[in-house]
Structure formats: structure tokens, C-alpha cells
Amino acid sequence: MSVVVAILTRDRPRMLKALLHSLASLQAPNNCLVRFLIVENNESNSQEETVKSIRPLITFGTIHYILETSLGIATARNTAAKEAARFGSDLLVFVDDDETVPTEWLSNLIDGYRESDAVLLGGPIRAAPLIGKHNWTERLMHRNIFRRYLRNERRAARQASLRKTSRTTIVTNNWIGQVSLFTDYKLRFDEKLNWSGGEDTKFYSDVRALKLTTGWIPDAPVYETIPRDRLTLQYQYNRAKDQSTTSFRKKLKAKRIAIYTLPVSVAIKSVVMVSLLLLIPVTLGATYLSFARTSGWIAGRISAIGGAKSEHYRTVTGE
Structure with a gap:
């Protein structure tokens, strides 16, 4: 072989x-x-x-x-x-x-x-x-x-x-x-x-x-x-935003009706985001990454509606 x-x-x-x-x-x-x-x-x-x-x-x-x-x-x-x-x-x-x-x-x-x-x-x-x-x-x-x-x-x-x-x-x-x-x-x-x-x-x-x-x-x-440079809240937020933007653009291309369910999804995720933020001190930081990624998910969905595209791979991280 x-x-x-x-x-x-x-x-x-x-x-x-x-x-x-x-x-x-x-x-x-x-x-x-x-x-x-x-x-x-x-x-x-x-x-x-x-x-x-x-x-x-x-x-x-x-x-x-x-x-x-x-x-x-x-x-x-x-x-x-x-x-x-x-x-x-x-x-x-x-x-x-x-x-x-x-x-x-x-x-x-x-x-x-x-x-x-x-x-x-x-x-x-x-x-x-x-x-x-x-x-x-x-x-x-x-x-x-x-x-x-x-x-x-x-x-x-x-x-x-x-x-x-x-x-x-x-x-x-x-x-x-x-x-x-x-x-x-x-x-x-x-x-x-x-x-x-x-x-x-x-x-x-x-x-x-x-x-x-x-x-x-x-x-x-x-x-x-x-x-x-990947161990920051900003990077994890940006990465989740890029993934969410790309994912939702694909979903919209396949089924435009997905745009009408977005307000409900964003509202639910917003409640989750606030909960994760409040839980950071209670859980000794266990929701730190989840908070960043949920915030990025919301931003990515909204960006996709505005026609934004992810440019994640234009920037190299690491050395």
C-alpha cells in the first residue's frame, strides 16, 4: 500500500x-x-x-x-x-x-x-x-x-x-x-x-x-x-466569529429561509452568552472559552447577514 x-x-x-x-x-x-x-x-x-x-x-x-x-x-x-x-x-x-x-x-x-x-x-x-x-x-x-x-x-x-x-x-x-x-x-x-x-x-x-x-x-x-497568540479571548472570539460567518453563509446559500429563524437563535444564544459570562467566577473560569465562542457565534451570524466573509487564513498564528 x-x-x-x-x-x-x-x-x-x-x-x-x-x-x-x-x-x-x-x-x-x-x-x-x-x-x-x-x-x-x-x-x-x-x-x-x-x-x-x-x-x-x-x-x-x-x-x-x-x-x-x-x-x-x-x-x-x-x-x-x-x-x-x-x-x-x-x-x-x-x-x-x-x-x-x-x-x-x-x-x-x-x-x-x-x-x-x-x-x-x-x-x-x-x-x-x-x-x-x-x-x-x-x-x-x-x-x-x-x-x-x-x-x-x-x-x-x-x-x-x-x-x-x-x-x-x-x-x-x-x-x-x-x-x-x-x-x-x-x-x-x-x-x-x-x-x-x-x-x-x-x-x-x-x-x-x-x-x-x-x-x-x-x-x-x-x-x-x-x-x-491563540490563548487570548480576542483570538478565540475572532475564530468563532469566522467559523460562524462561513457556516451561516453556506446555510443561507442552501436555504434562504434560514434568515427568518436567526432572530430567535441569536436571542437564545445571547441569554446563553450572558449566563456563561456570569458563571466565569463561579466555575473558576471553566466557561471562559465558551463565553468567547458563543459571543463570536452571535457576531458571525450577524456579519453573514451583512455579506461579510471570513478572512481567517490571511493571518498566520504561531511561529
Whole structure:
């Protein structure tokens, strides 16, 4: 079986290097030809030397670098898919450049695929521990993010399996799919979503619309490094706003009548938002992130009505 493990990167050299070092420590999956593909989505090849420096540490498979100068996350993902097809690979794996992976990650991911009849599968994401000094609000936000990821993982473990995903969406921070989705079914990541994000959610919806089987691999987690600039109330509010804007624009496009239910939804969410704010001191900060995200949800819905578009991926966070 031939597998391409694709990493998209842009202006995050330290994070990319940490991920590459974790990939170098992977145990080799059984009976697989593995290619690691780094797609730098940038105007110049600033990370090619970093990739070359890791090459001697890779104990199995080969490592490849490609520069995609047409900026946009969906475009870069489609470039990775084209390369996987050009290699004649059976499977394409995505992992983000702000993550690291445990030694058994790839083996468990591929074993899960082999045990399933799904064409697209995902796995959990966990918050990596904080490193270095942080102030109390940053530690509080990290604790909230850690708990949110843990709740999501536990919910997915209850609702999804190797042969069904129910209400669990497969996103590209931990993703394995057949290359035939691109070559035979002609699916693509929607490049209209290059800057807003949500291209992976739409891709998952497109796979489901074809009545193809999707699955969940609970024992193949990845660990996201949460940089300091994401540990603020403002960032989490903005991220939720962008997601809400993109989601509601999609909903309005499919069903314009959704606009008439918005006042009720916003009124309910506003009550929830105020409650979460008041509960922050009572819960010792446990509702801190929920307050930020609920506020962002409301703002995003209202922005979508005014025709706003998310530009989330124009700004790079992390280093």
C-alpha cells in the first residue's frame, strides 16, 4: 500500500520543525510505501532547507518538498492531492504543521483504515501541554481548550466508529482518505474557501453526499501546539466569529429561509452568552472559552447577514 503523508506549511518554521522531528520518530506501518510531502504555501521556498535537514533522520519512507505559490489553504490541499495522484498512491494523509504525532500514530491510522470499509477517516486532536512561562489568563484559556478537545474526543468515541461518523465531522488536522476520492470521484477542496477555511468540512459533506462510508479511528490522536497568540479571548472570539460567518453563509446559500429563524437563535444564544459570562467566577473560569465562542457565534451570524466573509487564513498564528 502506498501512502502520502502531507503537511501544509506557511511561516511557522519552529512548529514545522517540531512536527518533522515527531514524524522522524514514527514506527513504520506494516507493508506500506510511505512518502512524506511538505507543501509550502508561500511566495518563496523558505522551508526547503529545514526539510532537507530532517531527511537524514527519516528512518523509513522518503521525504519530498514542493512550493505552491498560489496562496490559499484549499489550493495547497489540492496540490497535495495532485502530488499523491502523481505518485500513484492509494492513500493521502493530512496532518497540520502546528501539531506533533506520537510514534504509533501513522500505524494506528493505517490499521484503522485497513479494518474499515470507509474511504475517508479521521482521528482525535488533543491540546499539547504548555511549554514555557505563561500568564494566568493564557493558562486558563489553555485549560479550557484542553477540556474542549477532550469533550469532543469523548463524544466522537461514543458516536462514531470505523464504519460510521454520525455527527462527527472529519477535518484535515488528522485525516486519511483514498486518493480515488480525487481521481475517480473528481472531488476537490473548494478554493472559494481559500481564506475563510471550512474547505475540509465541505469536502466531508461532499463525500457524504455521494453515500460513501466515513469512519473514525479513536486510537490515532495528534497533539496541537497552542501558541501564545491563540490563548487570548480576542483570538478565540475572532475564530468563532469566522467559523460562524462561513457556516451561516453556506446555510443561507442552501436555504434562504434560514434568515427568518436567526432572530430567535441569536436571542437564545445571547441569554446563553450572558449566563456563561456570569458563571466565569463561579466555575473558576471553566466557561471562559465558551463565553468567547458563543459571543463570536452571535457576531458571525450577524456579519453573514451583512455579506461579510471570513478572512481567517490571511493571518498566520504561531511561529
